[in-house]
Amino acid sequence: MREAIARYVHDGDVVAIEGFTHAIPTAAGHEIIRQGRKNLTLVRMTADIVVDQMLAGGCISTLVSSFVGNSSAGSLGELRRRVERSDPAPLDYQEYSHYGMICRYLAGAQRLPFYPLRSYFGSDLPRIQDGMRKVTSPFPDEKGLYEEIYVVPPINPDVTIVHAQRADRSGNTQMWGLTGIQAEAVFAAKHAIVVVEEIVDDDVIRADPNRTVIPALAVDAVVECPGATHPSFSQGYSDRDNDFYRSWSGISADPVTLSNWLDEWIYGTDDHADYLAKLGDATLARLRVGEALSGRVNYGTRLEPADGAGENTKDPR
Known part of the structure; x- marks a missing residue:
């Protein structure tokens, strides 16, 4: 450490x-x-x-x-x-907000300039926090309108x-x-x-x-x-x-x-x-804890072919 x-x-x-x-x-x-x-x-x-x-x-x-x-x-x-x-x-x-922070991490992880979210509409946070901006969508909705959406910057x-x-x-x-x-x-x-x-x-x-x-x-x-x-x-x-x-x-x-x-x-x-x-x-x-073991999972493995398997070249049709 x-x-x-x-x-x-x-x-x-x-x-x-x-x-x-x-x-x-x-x-x-x-x-x-x-x-x-x-x-x-x-x-x-x-x-x-x-x-x-x-x-x-x-x-x-x-x-x-x-x-x-x-x-x-x-x-x-x-x-x-x-x-x-x-x-x-x-x-x-x-x-x-919690989701706002998640969006900032997502933008950072994906190397995006911002990440959109709807949840700041009706909130006081954009009034006191400069890190929340509105942008206009470049794509029209089903009514042909260009929606405004909040975005947050990457972390x-x-x-x-x-x-x-x-x-x-x-x-x-x-x-x-x-x-x-x-x-x-x-x-x-x-x-x-x-x-x-x-x-x-x-x-x-x-x-x-x-x-x-x-x-x-x-x-x-x-x-x-x-x-x-x-x-x-x-x-x-x-x-x-x-x-x-x-x-x-x-x-x-x-x-x-x-x-x-x-x-x-x-x-x-x-x-x-x-x-x-x-x-x-x-x-x-x-603070010690007891066991609560997870169930087993079979991920599967490729089987070795049996003797002679795969050697028949006759056309199956």
């Missing part, structure tokens, strides 16, 4: 960190804080605890998002202070960071559970870091190819970091730490308490393994 962040995340970069409730690469955000990155534009559809922590670490100057909150468990104190009172510094917050991050359950050493990445917008965010970026619970042999990936959501050609770095999603969850590997989510509103409400938390849990730990050790065996045991 240390090497991947040092190589691909730089001051002033546009950084996308994706994962919708599930598979949030929190450990990558912690390493960005440890390395003292500054003036980042952070793109994250669901701005949550990791965003609050990175704001408190002084990493973010601009936030591009479609949701802000502590995952239905409370508030984000640092983000609220910056948006409501510019305390200790203002935050450039660029708000889109092309300098680096996208996502989490998944497993990958091979080349970066062929497999996910299950909530897959979110990870693949599109990776394809939209100049570089991509994939954080996984485990790196597996090529044969494991080849045995279940339909689970590969991100191919190696789109990946620059693979980081094996078990438990990297805490307090989020990784389907099949760890559960969501609801106690932590409930505690975060109190931690982040007071700047001194939040600063002390960063000192102890991020600056005071060498890496994520050290962070997990600090969480303790009791917490990790509480």
